[in-house]
Amino acid sequence: MNFEAGMALTDAGIRAAHRESLITSELSSRASRRPNHGAEAKVLRRLARALATSDAAMLDTLASEAARLCRAGSAGISVLESPPGRPASFRWAALAGHCAPLLNTYRPFDDSVCGVTLAMGKPELFRTPQRYFSSIEAVSPPVVEALLVPIPVGEGPWGAIWVMSHDENARFDAEDLRLLTSLADFTGAAMQVARMQALAEKRATEAEEAQQALRLAEERTYKFIAILSHELRSPIAPVVSSLDVLGRLETTSSAATRALDIAQRQMGRLQRLIDDLLDASRIRHGKVEVKMGTCQLADIVWDAVHAVQPAIEARKHQLTVHSPSEPVILHADAARLTQVLVNLLTNSAKYSPDGSHIELAAVVEHASESDGMTPTGSVRFTVTDNGYGIPADKLPYVFDMFTQLDSRPPSVDSGLGIGLALVRYLVECHGGTVTIASGDGRTGTSVTAMLPVLERLQVISPPARAGQCE
Missing domain, CATH: 3.30.450.40 (GAF domain)
Known part of the structure; x- marks a missing residue:
């Protein structure tokens, strides 16, 4: 006492x-x-x-x-x-x-x-x-x-x-x-x-009890998110189908056309939010599948650029892509790597003022062969923009789930803060690492993903159009 x-x-x-x-x-x-x-x-x-x-x-x-x-x-x-x-x-x-x-x-x-x-x-x-x-x-x-x-x-x-x-x-x-x-x-x-x-x-007992309570609360939260996502998907599917049908009907009313465009655009946004929620739940429970196989780097880059092209064009951004001219064979999950690039490019498009410049670079880095063997090399993806930037004190947390940045303009659609968390998860599933830098913290961001997935470099003439992953 x-x-x-x-x-x-x-x-x-x-x-x-x-x-x-x-x-x-x-x-x-x-x-x-x-x-x-x-x-x-x-x-x-x-x-x-x-x-x-x-x-x-x-x-x-x-x-x-x-x-x-x-x-x-x-x-x-x-x-x-x-x-x-x-x-x-x-x-x-x-x-x-x-x-x-x-x-x-x-x-x-x-x-x-x-x-x-x-x-x-x-x-x-x-x-x-x-x-x-x-x-x-x-x-x-x-x-x-x-x-x-x-x-x-x-x-x-x-x-x-x-x-x-x-x-x-x-x-x-x-x-x-x-x-x-x-x-x-x-x-x-x-x-x-x-x-x-x-x-x-x-104090150790209290800390353990607090951690247990936090884990239970987190588990309930993710369970609720999973249930909510599935429940929302059911009524959305027929709405999307109905909007597609309406879009194919001829109409002379410009007001009806604009209303339909708005409805389709917002429904697409809602679908993306639901997909993000499902990804968050899958990451939490380790259920995001990564299926490794043989694929080509060019396919992954092309598919990602094609997927974000509407968002790039809508904001009048200029996208520059640098990628090896010769075919590069990877041992990876092509769909998941495409998802990584799509998330990074979408972030750049979203968090940059209209008319900004965005760059995607894919660089092959060969491993040393001093041991007489031919070890697996790496592919370095870098997405750079001259957008709003990220404050230095926020950089350590941007890959955490549900992270939101208050420094972004209020007019920017910030989403749920899941995209970069998913990027890190998928990159680490490939045995890689991801880093982020943001210049002076006010303009420009650069995200680099290093993945040890290079299988070999083919010295053949590239096909007119890269095929799908094997």
Whole structure:
């Protein structure tokens, strides 16, 4: 507990009757026996072994060894506690000798030798304490002297270690004080370690519970997304079919034609959003299939450019493509690599002002052949634009699921923040890596995907039109 908040007694507030029992100054003038450091070291080793068993075992050992080292009739450990609805008090947590039957009984803070000792903030010696403290009247035989030392734990006292003499001829000396202080310091350090360990374990448990709750919430979210996506697809299909039928009908009304164009365009956008939601759910559950096979680089590039051409033309962008002139054979999932390029090019088209320049470069990088073998080479795809750019502090997060950038103009359709997450997933499924850079963070973005999928470079005349992936 917090000592300052729970203490009901201060040095200035100690009762006069309690002060009359203090004879601490006599310790310095009494004859003292010589220190026995060997015995002390053995006791500390026994305490360390007991601590490895449990805190309770260590406290029991501490009380017994304190009584033995100080030749006391009783010894104990008083722990400062503040039970709910009750004032601060001391629990006798470990006892040895005559006081043993009083184990786990309580003494009020403001009527106890421990309370006075902690209020004074230093070791204290009391004479015939039962005459001044009613809380220990039950101790038998009568107490002649009591020597107490605070046990420091962290920023305040945790309790006290004490010994009592029940014999007029057995008085405590400076060596008893030194031994008790040594035991108190050891106990304080041990209890601080135990306290920090308990706190660490508690926080670890809380963190694990929070992580589990987060995982469950995330699982429910993705399950809802999957269900929602499938449920939305069912009514959308007949709407798309109906719009296609209407589009084939002849009409002389320009207003009807414009309305139909708007409906088809927005329905296409809705379909893309649903597809994105389905992809997010599949990524979460690892169900995005990647089927590796033999295909040609030219096919992948052409298919991607063909797919984004309407978006490029709608925004009046200029798209430049650089690709090897000779056929390049890849071992990859052609459809998934096409999807990677489509997502990157679509982002560039979406997040660039009308009339911007976009560049797609596909570069073959051959691996070293120094080992006598012909290892697989790589293909580097780079999509560059001079669009709105990405702030430097946002770059580390752009490949995370559902990431949105507030820096984009409000008129820009930002989507759901799934496209780049899917790009990273698909690139990594091919054993590759993807990086992003954004100049000064205000204009221009460059995304590079490096994929170790090169199978071989064919030195043959390219076909007039690349075929489909095998």
